[in-house]
Amino acid sequence: MGTEKENKKLADCAPEELCPVRDIMARFGDKWSVYTILYLGQHGKLRFNELKSMISGISQRMLTVTLRSLEEDGLVSRAVFPEVPPRVEYELTALGRSLLQQLLQLSDWASQNLEQVLEARQRYAKKA
Amino acid sequence: MGTEKENKKLADCAPEELCPVRDIMARFGDKWSVYTILYLGQHGKLRFNELKSMISGISQRMLTVTLRSLEEDGLVSRAVFPEVPPRVEYELTALGRSLLQQLLQLSDWASQNLEQVLEARQRYAKKA
DNA sequence: CCGTATCCACAGCGATACTG
DNA sequence: CAGTATCGCTGTGGATACGG
Numbered sequence: 001m002g003t004e005k006e007n008k009k010l011a012d013c014a015p016e017e018l019c020p021v022r023d024i025m026a027r028f029g030d031k032w033s034v035y036t037i038l039y040l041g042q043h044g045k046l047r048f049n050e051l052k053s054m055i056s057g058i059s060q061r062m063l064t065v066t067l068r069s070l071e072e073d074g075l076v077s078r079a080v081f082p083e084v085p086p087r088v089e090y091e092l093t094a095l096g097r098s099l100l101q102q103l104l105q106l107s108d109w110a111s112q113n114l115e116q117v118l119e120a121r122q123r124y125a126k127k128a
Numbered sequence: 129m130g131t132e133k134e135n136k137k138l139a140d141c142a143p144e145e146l147c148p149v150r151d152i153m154a155r156f157g158d159k160w161s162v163y164t165i166l167y168l169g170q171h172g173k174l175r176f177n178e179l180k181s182m183i184s185g186i187s188q189r190m191l192t193v194t195l196r197s198l199e200e201d202g203l204v205s206r207a208v209f210p211e212v213p214p215r216v217e218y219e220l221t222a223l224g225r226s227l228l229q230q231l232l233q234l235s236d237w238a239s240q241n242l243e244q245v246l247e248a249r250q251r252y253a254k255k256a
Numbered sequence: 257c258c259g260t261a262t263c264c265a266c267a268g269c270g271a272t273a274c275t276g
Numbered sequence: 277c278a279g280t281a282t283c284g285c286t287g288t289g290g291a292t293a294c295g296g
Contacts, residue, residue, distance in 0.1 A: 029158065192260080
């Protein structure tokens with residue numbers, strides 16, 4: 001996710017080819033965006049409180065902020081139904097689903113190399 | 129590598145436990161890690177001040193912190209040469225280079241979809 | 257040249273209370 | 277049900293000064 005206000009970060013990346021990844025990583029390296037995308041990817045359409053109970057530990061405020069951010073980037077769609085009580089459904093867009101594929105690939109790498117990283121951390125801890 | 133069994137469903141990882149993607153995104157979604165990895169990947173071996181001048185805007189403190197973190201995770205190696213003045217060279221490890229490949233793929237996705245994201249942000253700005 | 261040590265500003269996030 | 281408003285704590289990161 002990232003900025004809750006204006007985004008003016010695209011200017012200060014010196015070499016252009018290196019910039020987009022940075023932007024993506026910064027945007028989704030926050031505490032909740034990845035979970036939100038993963039759960040929406042798995043379940044398709046979800047209501048606000050369904051998501052809230054799935055992503056254990058998230059506060060109402062942060063779920064709102066995260067969803068707004070993803071919606072702003074065109075990764076999640078928001079559908080409001082004029083009922084009582086109100087119903088709002090969130091869903092990944094086509095763009096969001098394509099990002100999900102990237103996250104799944106990164107997930108594979110992470111799963112396969114997690115052990116090595118943890119071992120490296122232990123070695124580092126002992127050495128220092 | 130591991131057994132076939134360890135291929136656990138991604139959305140099964142609750143926020144409390146160790147979710148590999150989440151961990152990776154959180155670890156490299158910070159302000160400078162991606163740049164550091166990409167520059168080291170492009171140039172092979174680099175000295176501290178070479179990196180510092182390439183990554184425009186980074187402070188000495190943050191470059192040190194970032195490099196220590198990457199070293200701790202076993203992604204970057206650090207070689208100190210007992211000379212006067214001192215020389216220190218940083219380089220991606222094999223693990224680091226494999227992560228680099230993932231970042232490059234994510235970079236491709238980001239480059240290809242950046243336009244759509246920017247358009248979505250503009251639409252959102254006008255709508256709201 | 258390659259760091260460490262402080263200090264501090266500010267954004268991220270949780271907790272809580274209130275609303276259509 | 278699905279938010280918005282407000283407040284305060286905390287961690288990240290920038291500036292600066294000092295050390296091997």
